[in-house]
Amino acid sequence: MEKIRVAIVDDEPRIRRGIERLIKTGIENWEIAGVYSDGQEAYTAIHQLKQPIDVLFTDVQMPLMDGLTLVRELKKENNDFFSIIISGFDDFKYVQTALREGATDYILKPIDRDKFKQLLLNIQEQVIQTRAEREKYEKAEEILVRLTVERQLQLLNDATSKDSVDLSFLEWFRQFPEGTYYLLYLGVDQILAKKQAVSLEDWKLWDKKIEDLIKETQKSSQYWLWKNSQYAYWVLIKDPDKENIEPECLRLKSAVKRSTPFTISIALSDPFKDLSLLTNVKDELRSALQFRMVQGGNKLFKTESLKRISYNKITEVPPAIYKWAEETVEAMEHGEDKAEQAFNQFFVSLKEASSPFLIQESVRYLCIRIINCWIKEDGLNELPELIQEAFKITEEPSSFEKLKLDTEIWMRKMRDKREAAHNEQGEPVKRAKVWIQEHLEQSITIKQIAAHVHLNATYFCEYFKNQTGETVLDYVTNERLKKAKELLIHTDLKVYDIAAKVGYQDTKYFSRLFKQWTGKRPSEFREMHEYS
Numbered sequence: 457m458e459k460i461r462v463a464i465v466d467d468e469p470r471i472r473r474g475i476e477r478l479i480k481t482g483i484e485n486w487e488i489a490g491v492y493s494d495g496q497e498a499y500t501a502i503h504q505l506k507q508p509i510d511v512l513f514t515d516v517q518m519p520l521m522d523g524l525t526l527v528r529e530l531k532k533e534n535n536d537f538f539s540i541i542i543s544g545f546d547d548f549k550y551v552q553t554a555l556r557e558g559a560t561d562y563i564l565k566p567i568d569r570d571k572f573k574q575l576l577l578n579i580q581e582q583v584i585q586t587r588a589e590r591e592k593y594e595k596a597e598e599i600l601v602r603l604t605v606e607r608q609l610q611l612l613n614d615a616t617s618k619d620s621v622d623l624s625f626l627e628w629f630r631q632f633p634e635g636t637y638y639l640l641y642l643g644v645d646q647i648l649a650k651k652q653a654v655s656l657e658d659w660k661l662w663d664k665k666i667e668d669l670i671k672e673t674q675k676s677s678q679y680w681l682w683k684n685s686q687y688a689y690w691v692l693i694k695d696p697d698k699e700n701i702e703p704e705c706l707r708l709k710s711a712v713k714r715s716t717p718f719t720i721s722i723a724l725s726d727p728f729k730d731l732s733l734l735t736n737v738k739d740e741l742r743s744a745l746q747f748r749m750v751q752g753g754n755k756l757f758k759t760e761s762l763k764r765i766s767y768n769k770i771t772e773v774p775p776a777i778y779k780w781a782e783e784t785v786e787a788m789e790h791g792e793d794k795a796e797q798a799f800n801q802f803f804v805s806l807k808e809a810s811s812p813f814l815i816q817e818s819v820r821y822l823c824i825r826i827i828n829c830w831i832k833e834d835g836l837n838e839l840p841e842l843i844q845e846a847f848k849i850t851e852e853p854s855s856f857e858k859l860k861l862d863t864e865i866w867m868r869k870m871r872d873k874r875e876a877a878h879n880e881q882g883e884p885v886k887r888a889k890v891w892i893q894e895h896l897e898q899s900i901t902i903k904q905i906a907a908h909v910h911l912n913a914t915y916f917c918e919y920f921k922n923q924t925g926e927t928v929l930d931y932v933t934n935e936r937l938k939k940a941k942e943l944l945i946h947t948d949l950k951v952y953d954i955a956a957k958v959g960y961q962d963t964k965y966f967s968r969l970f971k972q973w974t975g976k977r978p979s980e981f982r983e984m985h986e987y988s
């Protein structure tokens with residue numbers, strides 16, 4: 457058990473020594489924190505103790521500061537100690553006042569040894585109970601603080617990971633303290649090249665190291681650190697030293713370069729007080745970090761630099777870039793070497809661009825042209841996914857080289873998909889029919905069948921009708937009813953069981969449809985074949 461720390465205050469040396477001796481010899485786990493001759497001396501000394509006291513023994517009448525004043529003043533700053541009044545019979549009115557003001561107990565002079573020991577035991581029990589309650593309260597406070605921070609981090613993560621946030625969501629930011637905020641967006645540079653030499657397990661260690669370095673630079677301020685992606689970090693800082701925030705960013709950059717195999721680029725916001733602006737500030741930082749494509753990595757980018765640049769989207773691709781984009785699309789029809797040459801020239805022209813927004817729009821233009829060519833020829837089914845992949849490439853590349861590499865990988869993937877689709881589309885109707893036969897019992901949609909043969913749903917319906925002379929719906933219905941006839945003739949299954957086995961959960965609907973196609977109800981059809 458942690459020792460109980462006690463202070464003794466009395467202007468009579470004999471009383472002080474007597475109480476000190478009784479405590480030292482009377483009971484274990486008690487420790488004398490200090491012995492003082494008057495209230496003023498005790499008040500000053502107790503304030504300077506490294507650890508607070510648990511119990512105070514004090515005489516009532518003393519020079520400079522009396523015992524009641526001492527208790528009252530100490531309790532203004534620390535209400536967790538127990539105070540015992542040392543009193544003579546003539547001082548009983550003081551004892552009454554002391555008890556009313558929160559004193560725990562009192563002892564009369566001369567001090568009885570046995571009663572004093574019992575008093576110590578009683579107080580010890582109360583101290584232990586108080587400590588347990590305090591510990592329980594502190595744990596509850598710790599949990600509350602942790603939950604509050606976790607909730608705040610979740611809100612921040614949502615605000616920075618979503619493209620748009622409903623205004624009602626922003627009400628949650630009232631949970632944050634008022635103040636001046638800065639937002640940092642940190643991205644690891646050239647991670648793709650490093651990944652060849654760094655395993656996933658090693659990256660986890662470096663990731664932890666980078667987070668520790670970020671925390672080290674922000675330890676003097678209140679901050680929140682979170683991640684939306686594997687190689688990027690967000691830091692929200694409250695009320696930092698305005699003059700020091702930029703130097704801290706530069707020191708952090710240097711520390712990461714010195715302590716890890718990586719470099720980082722940092723986008724730093726202007727100060728803002730309204731946290732509902734966070735989503736706008738986030739977009740500005742993402743845009744600022746895109747300047748890595750033009751200026752290179754391991755740099756600090758400030759959003760104030762963006763004010764000199766137009767935010768208007770690029771609506772026209774410059775002629776040179778347009779030319780090589782079109783030649784790349786054309787060359788994809790005439791072999792890998794020609795496509796690679798045109799693609800390289802496209803990026804040579806692109807490297808002359810001074811705006812990351814122009815680079816972004818130009819690459820998206822190239823990707824959309826490639827997708828459009830495939831759609832026109834093959835009725836492509838994967839349009840939304842392919843566009844999302846193409847746009848993701850341009851969102852936050854860590855460098856111009858990474859953007860080129862990712863775009864090249866995407867193009868190869870497109871070419872491979874296209875070749876696979878051409879190889880598979882020799883008999884799309886046949887493959888569709890096989891899939892339908894295997895899924896007659898289940899729910900079947902046009903989209904499911906089209907996805908199986910890698911065609912756009914509308915294109916597939918037209919293709920199927922042209923090849924077979926019947927619609928997909930008619931074919932599926934006919935095959936389901938054909939199977940229903942077999943089950944009616946060759947099994948004893950109930951009509952509702954047969955309906956379920958051919959994909960109809962509504963037995964009445966199945967019966968009406970069966971009669972519409974065969975001229976007889978299922979029961980009549982079965983009866984007719986029983987006697988044939």
